[in-house]
Amino acid sequence: MMDWELEMQLASRLIVATVLGGLIGLERLWHRREAGVRTYASVAMGACVFALVSQHIPGADPSRMAANIVTGVGFLGAGIIMRNGNRTHGLTTAATIWATAAVGTGVGYGMYMLSSLAALIIFLILVAHHLPWLGAKYEHSTEDKDNL
Numbered sequence: 001m002m003d004w005e006l007e008m009q010l011a012s013r014l015i016v017a018t019v020l021g022g023l024i025g026l027e028r029l030w031h032r033r034e035a036g037v038r039t040y041a042s043v044a045m046g047a048c049v050f051a052l053v054s055q056h057i058p059g060a061d062p063s064r065m066a067a068n069i070v071t072g073v074g075f076l077g078a079g080i081i082m083r084n085g086n087r088t089h090g091l092t093t094a095a096t097i098w099a100t101a102a103v104g105t106g107v108g109y110g111m112y113m114l115s116s117l118a119a120l121i122i123f124l125i126l127v128a129h130h131l132p133w134l135g136a137k138y139e140h141s142t143e144d145k146d147n148l
Contacts, residue, residue: 014031017048017107021100027126035080035093042075044104051108066105096122109111122139125141128142 021044022037022099029036047069054065077094106115 013052013107013110014045014048015076016044016112017104017115020044020103020107020115024096024100024103024122024126027123028096031126031130033093035091040097040100043076044102044107045084047073047101047104048108051105055109055138062109066109067106069101070098073098092126 010095018041022041024044025035025037025040029038031131050065050069051062054060054062077098080090080097099118103119103122104116105113106118
């Protein structure tokens with residue numbers, strides 16, 4: 001028989017992870033990056049589902065599932081990073097997708113405060129580049145502009 005109280009708790013975690021991922025993706029959308037709301041929301045939601053499922057498989061070790069989320073999202077990030085001569089594109093997108101998976105995993109394990117704080121920090125890291133006093137400093141940097 002289905003435990004509706006548990007199912008509602010799991011569903012609420014899934015919604016929280018999706019919303020936090022989507023909020024991070026908003027910054028990427030506003031600045032016209034390839035990965036946006038749908039990508040970030042999907043990564044956080046998927047990581048959350050894996051974390052939730054890993055807690056409900058009899059005899060399973062949830063830490064193994066978490067380790068595989070890290071590895072799997074790392075491969076996703078590797079596909080985003082492009083090199084063109086001496087310039088590298090996509091590092092920030094790859095890194096923040098990886099960090100967004102951590103947000104989703106944290107929500108899946110019920111760590112709402114930690115995950116919300118992590119989502120806020122990721123968002124602030126992305127927004128910080130667009131501050132006039134910091135953005136100008138980066139314009140003279142050798143880093144790729146996508147990394148900002």
